Amino acid sequence: MKTLIKNVYVNQELVNILIEDGKIAAINNEENESVDQVIDGQKTTALPGLVDVHVHFRDPGLTYKEDTESGSKASAHGGFTSVCVMPNVKPVVDTPHALSEQLALNKAKSVVHAYQYAAISKQLIAYKPTDFAEMNRLGAIAFTNDGHGVQNAETMYLAMQAAKEANKPLVAHVEDDSLINGGVMNESDAAKRLGLPEMSPLSESSQLARDLVLAKATGVHYHVAHISTAESVELVRIAKARGINVTAEVSPHHLLIDDSMITTDDPMMKMNPPLRSPKDRKALIAALLDGTIDMVATDHAPHSEQEKSGSMRDASFGIVGSETAFSLMYTHFVKNGIVDLNQLIKWMSSNPANLFHLPAGQLQVGQPADITLMELDQPYQIDANDFLSKGKNSPFIGEQVYGKTQLTLVDGNIAYQDGSEE
Ligand SMILES: NC(=O)N[C@@H](CC(=O)O)C(=O)O
Ligand SMILES: [Zn+2]
Ligand SMILES: [Zn+2]
Numbered sequence: 001m002k003t004l005i006k007n008v009y010v011n012q013e014l015v016n017i018l019i020e021d022g023k024i025a026a027i028n029n030e031e032n033e034s035v036d037q038v039i040d041g042q043k044t045t046a047l048p049g050l051v052d053v054h055v056h057f058r059d060p061g062l063t064y065k066e067d068t069e070s071g072s073k074a075s076a077h078g079g080f081t082s083v084c085v086m087p088n089v090k091p092v093v094d095t096p097h098a099l100s101e102q103l104a105l106n107k108a109k110s111v112v113h114a115y116q117y118a119a120i121s122k123q124l125i126a127y128k129p130t131d132f133a134e135m136n137r138l139g140a141i142a143f144t145n146d147g148h149g150v151q152n153a154e155t156m157y158l159a160m161q162a163a164k165e166a167n168k169p170l171v172a173h174v175e176d177d178s179l180i181n182g183g184v185m186n187e188s189d190a191a192k193r194l195g196l197p198e199m200s201p202l203s204e205s206s207q208l209a210r211d212l213v214l215a216k217a218t219g220v221h222y223h224v225a226h227i228s229t230a231e232s233v234e235l236v237r238i239a240k241a242r243g244i245n246v247t248a249e250v251s252p253h254h255l256l257i258d259d260s261m262i263t264t265d266d267p268m269m270k271m272n273p274p275l276r277s278p279k280d281r282k283a284l285i286a287a288l289l290d291g292t293i294d295m296v297a298t299d300h301a302p303h304s305e306q307e308k309s310g311s312m313r314d315a316s317f318g319i320v321g322s323e324t325a326f327s328l329m330y331t332h333f334v335k336n337g338i339v340d341l342n343q344l345i346k347w348m349s350s351n352p353a354n355l356f357h358l359p360a361g362q363l364q365v366g367q368p369a370d371i372t373l374m375e376l377d378q379p380y381q382i383d384a385n386d387f388l389s390k391g392k393n394s395p396f397i398g399e400q401v402y403g404k405t406q407l408t409l410v411d412g413n414i415a416y417q418d419g420s421e422e
Contacts, residue, residue, distance in 0.1 A: 008041030049081025049370030061090025074389035076416035081370035132162035149175035230283035267315030302391025330403035
């Protein structure tokens with residue numbers, strides 16, 4: 001099977017991309033190939049398929065929120081071709097058996113490459129680490145208890161040793177429960193004004209400090225999920241300078257909104273970690289720009305309409321992000337002139353691919369034809385009706401942005417095409 005994508009920009013040059021048997025066969029100006037399929041790129045920009053190391057597909061067990069098909073279609077709509085799926089489903093992916101089932105489900109239902117996390121401990125909360133060796137053998141991409149911090153130092157220490165042995169990242173949702181106090185918002189004037197229970201940012205940084213000590217001792221690749229505070233990035237900066245094998249991701253919402261923008265009791269502004277202070281947000285941006293933070297990941301966390309209505313007190317934590325991440329990042333960082341498109345591609349494709357050892361992140365001959373065509377010049381409004389995710393829980397609805405996915409190819413096959421949504 002041969003496909004020719006005509007008329008697309010790669011590094012600001014108008015070219016054609018020839019795809020043969022799911023791989024990129026040529027990037028040049030030639031047209032005289034006898035191909036099975038021609039796609040007119042209409043002078044959009046071709047990017048290496050984006051990579052998201054943090055998504056919640058809710059399948060099995062919570063499919064009223066999302067399922068593998070809808071979640072992966074949402075990823076493809078957002079320009080992602082490879083994603084890493086979190087294990088906090090029902091049943092939790094905490095045994096080799098559950099992992100095998102999950103891998104089969106991903107393979108059968110996902111329209112993008114869906115890699116699978118395994119849990120660090122049973123039910124994401126037990127003390128004893130899971131069977132890292134066997135789950136590594138089966139194909140777990142990394143290990144995490146996302147949704148829960150690992151409360152016990154010994155659990156984390158043993159888990160890091162096991163992850164090091166497996167040569168897989170240990171991914172941490174850093175949150176010390178003893179500093180949460182039932183909070184639904186960051187400690188802030190806004191929370192006080194709204195009379196909502198507050199959680200301390202120290203919950204994140206204090207546990208992170210512990211983990212960095214353990215990461216140093218074990219030599220594991222320790223990856224911080226959804227980093228959110230100024231003190232956390234300072235700790236990562238120091239750890240990196242000392243040669244500790246640590247990486248970090250930040251989500252678009254923590255870069256773009258903060259607790260000073262929470263003016264009403266709005267469940268769409270509730271997520272974990274919570275939106276932090278303007279000072280934290282500035283520190284996250286600086287850390288992303290100086291390389292302390294390695295990548296952007298969405299933490300796509302779909303919930304039902306009912307779960308995201310009413311007061312922040314009772315709503316579920318989390319917002320969707322797959323279908324808005326690239327546009328938001330492109331608009332606020334590239335269109336605004338802070339970085340160039342190549343830097344954004346590093347944050348959203350090559351860095352996550354390289355650091356998680358995924359075969360992705362390069363738009364080059366010989367690589368898998370995981371390609372995203374983006375229309376970068378026409379503004380559009382974020383509209384929940386356009387989401388392919390079952391979750392419509394986004395605080396960015398109505399925002400005008402640039403960077404609309406025209407086409408997403410995974411191994412040369414169409415995973416998303418503008419105008420073809422159901
Ligand atoms: N981010 C969230 O607010 N929620 C996530 C869990 C998590 O990422 O910690 C979820 O599973 O809904
Ligand atoms: Zn988390
Ligand atoms: Zn998460």
